Amino acid sequence: MSSSNIKIRIPYGELSAMGPGKADLLDAIESSGSISAAARNLGMSYKRAWDLVDTMNRCFSQPLVSTATGGSHGGGAQVTEFGHAVLRRYRALVVKAEQSVAAELQELVTMLALSAAEK
Secondary structure, eight states: OOGGGOOOOEEETTEEEEOHHHHHHHHHHHHHSOHHHHHHHHTOOHHHHHHHHHHHHHHSSSOSEEEEOOSTTOOEEEEOHHHHHHHHHHHHHHHHHHHHHHHHHHHHHHTSOOOTTTO
């Protein structure tokens, strides 16, 4: 069973402060140094990626991503130290959740209807 079956989202009022997509975006920004490159790598629009970054930065007590304005040397983005700490804690939470529900989840999966190909 894939570990991606459990999706954890951290709510902040009506917003989702952190979830699997935002965590993946932080990883992509870290590896690419750019929101636009991260968006391309994840197959999403720049606007969508920027909106997700803006939401994360507004939800947490400190920014998770810092940006530099473009110019002759170009702009860029980087995950802040606080962003790294949030991402580490989120990833650890997901692992703990998956481990704690693995047996029960497997039991439920075995109760699912057979796929059309298996019938």
